[in-house]
Structures are given as C-alpha cells and as structure tokens.
Amino acid sequence: xxxxxxxxxxxxxxxxxxxxxxxxxxxxxxxxxxxxxxxxxxxxxxxxxxxxxxxxxxxxxxxxxxxxxxxxxxxxxxxxxxxxxxxxxxxxxxxxxxxxxxxxxxxxxxxxxxxxxxxxxxxxxxxxxxxxxxxxxxxxxxxxxxxxxxxxxxxxxxxxxxxxxxxxxxxxxxxxxxxxxxxxxxxxxxxxxxxxxxxxxxxxxxxxxxxxxxxxxxxxxxxxxxxxxxxxxxxxxxxxxxxxxxxxxxxxxxxxxxxxxxxxxxxxxxxxxxxxxxxxxxxxxxxxxxxxxxxxxxxxxxxxxxxxxxxxxx
Numbered sequence: 675x676x677x678x679x680x681x682x683x684x685x686x687x688x689x690x691x692x693x694x695x696x697x698x699x700x701x702x703x704x705x706x707x708x709x710x711x712x713x714x715x716x717x718x719x720x721x722x723x724x725x726x727x728x729x730x731x732x733x734x735x736x737x738x739x740x741x742x743x744x745x746x747x748x749x750x751x752x753x754x755x756x757x758x759x760x761x762x763x764x765x766x767x768x769x770x771x772x773x774x775x776x777x778x779x780x781x782x783x784x785x786x787x788x789x790x791x792x793x794x795x796x797x798x799x800x801x802x803x804x805x806x807x808x809x810x811x812x813x814x815x816x817x818x819x820x821x822x823x824x825x826x827x828x829x830x831x832x833x834x835x836x837x838x839x840x841x842x843x844x845x846x847x848x849x850x851x852x853x854x855x856x857x858x859x860x861x862x863x864x865x866x867x868x869x870x871x872x873x874x875x876x877x878x879x880x881x882x883x884x885x886x887x888x889x890x891x892x893x894x895x896x897x898x899x900x901x902x903x904x905x906x907x908x909x910x911x912x913x914x915x916x917x918x919x920x921x922x923x924x925x926x927x928x929x930x931x932x933x934x935x936x937x938x939x940x941x942x943x944x945x946x947x948x949x950x951x952x953x954x955x956x957x958x959x960x961x962x963x964x965x966x967x968x969x970x971x972x973x974x975x976x977x978x979x980x981x982x983x984x985x986x987x988x
Contacts, residue, residue: 746954791917825861
C-alpha cells in the first residue's frame with residue numbers, strides 16, 4: 675500500500691471509529707449536556723448531587739466543629755437533641771452523638787469520606803476492569819476464557835463477604851477499604867466491556883485497522899476503547915453508588931473506618947444503640963444523608979443509561 679493511500683485509509687478509520695463512539699467523545703460532550711438539559715429529572719439529580727459534593731468539599735470551612743479533633747469534643751454535650759444548646763453555648767442544629775460530636779459537622783465530614791472512597795474505588799475499578807474486559811473481548815480464546823472464569827468465580831461469591839475477608843487481613847482505613855472495593859467491583863466493568871468489545875471487534879473499522887498494520891494495543895486503546903465507554907460509564911455511576919453503600923455497610927459492621935474518623939456508616943452504627951431510647955437523630959440523620967446520595971446517583975445512572983442507549987435515541 676502506498677503512503678498516500680495509507681494516510682487516507684488511516685483518516686477514514688479514525689473517522690469511522692470516532693463516529694461510532696457515541697455521544698461521550700468529541701462534539702458529543704455538547705450533545706450529552708443538551709440531553710441532560712432536556713431531562714428535568716436528570717438535571718435535578720445532577721444539581722443536587724453536585725451541591726452535596728460541594729458541601730462535603732467545603733466541610734472544613736462551613737462546619738461548626740471538627741468532629742475528628744478529639745480535643746474539641748465535650749462529653750457534657752453528648753446526646754443533645756436537635757436545636758439544643760451545648761455547655762459552651764453553641765447551638766447544635768442536628769443534635770450531638772454519644773461523644774459530643776455536632777451531627778451536622780459529623781455528617782459533612784462523613785460525607786467527604788464516603789464520596790472520596792466511592793469515587794476512588796470506582797475510578798480504579800473502572801480502569802482495571804475496562805482493560806481486562808478489552809483484552810478478553812479482543813483476544814478471545816484461552817485469554818478470554820481465563821479472565822471470564824475468574825470473573826465468574828468472583829461473581830459467585832457475595833461482594834460483602836469478599837470485602838470482609840480482605841479488610842480482616844488488611845485492617846481498617848480508607849486506603850484498605852478502597853483496595854477491598856476495587857477487588858469486588860472490577861468484575862462488573864470487565865464483563866460489561868468484554869461484551870461490548872466482542873461486538874466492536876467484528877466491525878469494519880477494526881478490520882481496516884488490521885489491514886493498515888495497526889498494533890493490537892493501538893486498535894484496543896485508540897479505537898475500540900472509545901466505543902465501549904458509554905456502557906462502562908453507566909456501570910461506573912452505579913458502581914459509585916454501590917461503593918458508597920458498601921463502605922457504609924463495612925463501617926457499620928466495624929471493619930471500615932476507624933472510630934476517630936467516622937464515615938456515614940459508622941455514624942449510623944454509633945447511634946444504633948440509642949434508637950430505643952428515643953434519641954433517633956444520631957442514626958437517622960446520617961442515614962438520610964446516605965439515602966439521598968445513593969438515590970441521586972441511582973437516578974443519574976438511570977438517566978445516563980437512557981441517554982447513552984442508541985436504541986432510545988430519536
């Protein structure tokens with residue numbers, strides 16, 4: 675093949691691959707924003723979630739108290755009802771817990787941990803799982819079988835059980851939780867991306883890339899990767915919500931975050947024993963915050979799935 679013909683062929687392949695990549699890439703970002711703007715529910719859930727993220731990010735600036743600073747806690751202010759005034763004269767809008775933490779401050783700081791752990795684990799799991807799924811779907815044969823049997827084996831074991839075993843070995847801490855969540859979530863990305871890659875590898879632009887002498891890595895990460903991102907993005911949104919819920923579950927069970935740095939799950943656990951005494955706010959308010967975050971993310975994932983589904987496009 676002559677050099678001009680090779681250049682023209684490469685340009686055609688680039689255009690074909692980018693054109694089939696959906697609305698996530700290139701000019702598709704504007705289409706994605708426009709599709710969100712046309713859906714009031716999607717726009718409202720996104721705006722509310724962004725507001726929650728900003729509150730968590732600005733927690734050190736807007737929180738009345740640093741709940742992680744043990745020296746600032748006063749046991750005389752423990753288990754105060756919402757709106758009560760503390761020993762120092764401060765008013766606690768959402769009350770305090772058994773250690774004298776201001777519940778509003780504790781929720782904002784706990785939200786930071788939950789969002790950070792969920793986002794970090796989802797991003798890492800997405801990167802690793804996407805690579806494994808691409809390799810399995812494009813290679814086929816024994817490599818595909820080996821990766822998929824590992825995926826099937828892990829999916830046959832409950833995620834909470836795998837995470838509990840890993841944390842029992844690794845110990846407590848945000849970094850340990852992220853490792854455990856990545857270990858249980860990468861399989862969902864691998865299976866989803868592998869299915870999309872199996873479809874993409876049979877398309878004309880992949881054959882054209884091979885005829886042009888492109889390497890397997892260039893075909894995978896330069897072309898096929900673009901086209902498997904829409905379903906992977908939807909899975910990432912669901913994974914984000916799942917990771918937050920799973921982290922809260924692990925912390926509630928006492929194997930997640932340390933007691934000095936409570937996340938939403940640990941805050942719920944701290945107030946669980948006080949529910950029968952009528953001191954509901956210690957558990958209920960963190961539980962409501964967790965519910966709102968997960969609900970917003972699930973709404974976003976549903977709307978994003980509909981937007982990125984080509985069968986639903988007009």
